[in-house]
Structures are given as C-alpha cells and as structure tokens.
Amino acid sequence: MNELLWYFSRATGVISMVLLTTTLVLGMTLSGRRSARPATSTVVAGLHRWLGLGMVVFVVGHVTTAIVETYVSIGPLSALVPFTAGYQPLWVGLGTIAFDILLAVAVTSALRHRISERVWRGVHLASYLLWPTALVHGFLLGTSDQPLLRLVTVACGVVGMLAVSWRIQATHHDREHRRSVTAQGWS
Amino acid sequence: MPASREQATRVAVDRVACTGHGVCAALLPRQITLDEWGYPIVAAADDPAVDVEAAVRLCPARALRPSRAPRQ
Ligand code: SF4
Numbered sequence: 001m002n003e004l005l006w007y008f009s010r011a012t013g014v015i016s017m018v019l020l021t022t023t024l025v026l027g028m029t030l031s032g033r034r035s036a037r038p039a040t041s042t043v044v045a046g047l048h049r050w051l052g053l054g055m056v057v058f059v060v061g062h063v064t065t066a067i068v069e070t071y072v073s074i075g076p077l078s079a080l081v082p083f084t085a086g087y088q089p090l091w092v093g094l095g096t097i098a099f100d101i102l103l104a105v106a107v108t109s110a111l112r113h114r115i116s117e118r119v120w121r122g123v124h125l126a127s128y129l130l131w132p133t134a135l136v137h138g139f140l141l142g143t144s145d146q147p148l149l150r151l152v153t154v155a156c157g158v159v160g161m162l163a164v165s166w167r168i169q170a171t172h173h174d175r176e177h178r179r180s181v182t183a184q185g186w187s
Numbered sequence: 188m189p190a191s192r193e194q195a196t197r198v199a200v201d202r203v204a205c206t207g208h209g210v211c212a213a214l215l216p217r218q219i220t221l222d223e224w225g226y227p228i229v230a231a232a233d234d235p236a237v238d239v240e241a242a243v244r245l246c247p248a249r250a251l252r253p254s255r256a257p258r259q
Contacts, residue, residue: 029245030208031247033208036208036209037209037223038208038209038210038212038213038225041208041209041210041213041247042209042213042214043209044246045208045210045245045246045247046245049244071258112244112249113243113244113249117204117249120249165188
C-alpha cells in the first residue's frame with residue numbers, strides 16, 4: 001500500500017510537470033502570438049485555462065500522497081510551508097513554494113473576471129517563477145535516478161525555455177505597426 | 188451568481204483592453220464579426236447565455252463584459 005502511494009505520488013508529479021509545461025507553452029503562444037485565426041486562439045485560450053485549472057487536481061493528488069505515504073517523512077505542514085520536511089527539506093521545499101504559487105495563480109485565474117486586472121496580472125506573472133521551481137523540484141527529487149523520467153523533465157525544460165524565449169522576442173503585430181506609424185511623423 | 192449575469196446574452200467590449208484575439212468572434216458568431224485587422228465589430232444580436240459566459244472568461248485581454256439586450 002505504502003509503495004503504491006509512493007508510485008502514485010511520483011506518477012501524479014510527472015503528469016503535473018507535463019501539464020504545467022503544456023500550460024506554460026499555451027500561455028506563451030496566447031500572450032505573444034502575432035496573428036492567429038480566431039478559432040485557433042479560442043482553442044488555445046480554452047486549453048490554457050482548463051489544463052491549468054485541471055492540473056490542480058493532479059498536484060493535490062501528488063501532494064496528498066506524498067504526505068500520506070510514510071516511506072519518506074513529509075508532514076502535512078510541508079504542503080504549504082516550505083522547508084519543513086524531514087526528507088530532503090530543500091528540494092521538497094521548492095515543491096511547496098511551487099504549490100503555493102500554483103494555488104494563488106489558479107484561484108486568481110478562476111476568478112479573473114471578478115478581480116482587478118492588476119491583481120490578476122501580478123499574481124499570474126509569478127508563473128514564470130512557478131515553472132522553473134517545479135521543474136527543479138521534480139528533477140532533483142522524483143526523476144533524477146530514472147533515465148526515462150529524467151528525459152521527460154529535460155524535455156519539459158527545453159520546450160518551456162524555447163516557449164519563454166520566443167515569448168520574450170515576440171511583439172504584438174499592431175504594436176510594431178503603431179511604432180512604425182509614429183516614426184513616420186506628421187506630414 | 189446574480190441572475191442578471193446568467194441571463195446576459197450580449198457582451199460589451201472594452202476597446203482599449205482588446206488585443207484582437209478574436210475569441211469573442213469564434214464563440215459569439217451572431218453578435219461579433221471581426222474587422223480586417225481582427226478587432227471585433229459588435230452587432231445588435233443575441234448569443235446563448237452560456238456562450239457569453241464562456242467568452243467573458245476566455246477573452247485573453249479580459250476585454251469582455253456581459254451585458255443585456257437593451258429594452259425595446
Ligand atoms: S476576445 Fe477579447 S481580446 Fe479578443 S477580440 Fe474579443 S474582446 Fe478583443
């Protein structure tokens with residue numbers, strides 16, 4: 001039973017990592033896209049929202065089983081307060097930080113149309129911190145001794161970094177246009 | 188959720204916030220078409236309230252608000 005929980009915790013952890021990376025990539029395409037067909041944007045926006053919120057279920061499963069199983073000592077406090085676990089406090093703590101950020105991002109996004117844009121945006125920007133934190137946590141704890149799982153983590157890292165760097169250099173097509181129009185000056 | 192929200196069959200667009208993703212046009216084909224730059228043109232027509240709700244949640248720029256058809 002205990003062993004089963006341990007495997008379940010690992011599996012949900014890996015699934016969460018893949019979902020998180022997918023959500024990140026979708027978010028990057030959404031905010032950095034130049035021009036896309038309305039249907040495409042709609043599918044991307046929908047997937048970004050529902051995968052991001054759906055991921056919480058897997059992460060809660062991951063955290064719960066990690067606490068319940070007794071193979072390693074991680075207490076309930078470690079779900080929310082970082083660096084309190086008896087087992088690998090530092091690396092488990094990174095997971096805790098990622099979990100806290102995820103909860104904040106998920107709650108503000110679920111309520112996005114009811115709260116102020118500034119609050120939502122401020123919290124949502126923390127996703128840039130959430131992703132690498134979760135990945136390092138996953139790499140060092142769950143997957144570093146398993147070649148296949150390590151490959152999944154590294155692939156997530158590469159894909160995510162490509163998406164973020166694409167996002168950084170992408171500008172809105174209209175913004176470029178506006179800039180070039182302003183540069184022409186008045187005649 | 189207040190009743191007025193659920194019954195909203197139209198949207199109002201915040202033109203300053205809108206970034207022209209066109210999600211609204213895909214979800215609310217009756218009242219929204221896109222101009223040649225991809226920005227919404229709103230017509231006086233109703234779409235199902237569930238679609239209005241979905242569009243308000245999914246607009247990437249949060250530029251949509253539910254609104255009700257004006258009284259005749
Ligand atoms: S979905 Fe939002 S951002 Fe996109 S065109 Fe409609 S109002 Fe503008």
